[in-house]
Amino acid sequence: MSRRKLVVVLIALAAFAVFGITAFRSALTPYVTFAEAAAVGGSAQVSGTVDKASARFDSASGLFYFDLTDTSGTTMTVQYEGAPPVNFDDAESVVAVGSVAGNTFVAKKILVKCPSKYHAE
């Protein structure tokens, strides 16, 4: 392979790589902010950090509430029907799957990101 041909091939590969990254970028993350979730209307995944002090379980109604701050800095109360997930207290960040209903975010599911530290108990 001549040097010139090799350069052409390398440039083509680099262009392909850049195209690959840009083409997938927007489709890559399912996580949105509360504002985007409200705009969507339907089910969305909002990722953010939890104010652990705000977490409370109402045993009468069986509802779990906590305040979630999304990546844009907006905080909203999330309502979830059921007990908090097992790893909730250890969560680094939380994803609430559901939709915006007025001032609260009604979650059908709560996903947690645990710190992955591989040490014994």
Place this chain on the structure above:
Amino acid sequence: MRHLAESAVAKWALGIWMVLVITGAFFYAPAAAVLGEMSRIIYFHIPSAWVSVLAFLMCTVYSVAYLRRRREMFDAAASFAAELGLLFCIIATVSGSIFAKSAWGSYWNWDPRETSIFVLLLIYGAYFALRSSVDDPARRGSLSAVYGVLAFITVPLLVFVVPRLPAVQSLHPDGPIISSGGSLDMDSKMFTVFMASLAGFTGIYAWAFNLRLRAWRIINEED
């Protein structure tokens, strides 16, 4: 390398090694805090992902070799490497999904890691669709070799770059293999089992690949 992979001693040693790895994964290494017993899946999930990347790399190496020398054996070897890569990629996906259910709370929620491995499965699935659609061996060899090289460009992007682009958040942690900083936060017993498993899985890949190539040689090079 060829002699090593073909010797009966190496085969038995690999078998015993994997028995030790599996035993070690369940009885020697402690369960991780927070993640609990489920954390043991890392001794199988991460090595599968590693072997998958390694196999896809080998597919590219043989593809380039085919394009340069046009020997049918290189084309066959590239396809065998891709087969194993796809197999281990599926294992990594399934074990990852099970792990995600226990650690995050959902089998599949299109996390960037899940999306990128799904795209990877499609890309290498298409490699076999391409192979089976061309009958002429020389033409099939050339086309799939070029595709094999192009496909591998997406591997480092999908596995290492895309999930940690700024603005892309993920529930998936930066593991030992895909870690950006290279810091390994792991208990020493876990680390021992983990490294042994990486070596074992790599051995399984080498053994399976060699077996496939030997079978091909017997059929195609009758001498």
